[in-house]
Amino acid sequence: MFNLFKKKSELEKLQEKYEKLLKESYELSHTNREASDLKRVEAEAVGDQIDLLKKKQQGQ
Numbered sequence: 001m002f003n004l005f006k007k008k009s010e011l012e013k014l015q016e017k018y019e020k021l022l023k024e025s026y027e028l029s030h031t032n033r034e035a036s037d038l039k040r041v042e043a044e045a046v047g048d049q050i051d052l053l054k055k056k057q058q059g060q
Helices: 010-028 033-059
Strands: none
Touching: 010 033
């Protein structure tokens, strides 16, 4: 119940975005390979941001 008011961290937001992009990429792969590849590139960019954020948090 109290989790309802908890704000998401930047890492959680990026992870949700990454998962969403991968899912969209998979769904597009059945119909439009080029669009699927573009979504995959977007997901990889978000994945890189996640990695940088994790490294930054570990360094603190």
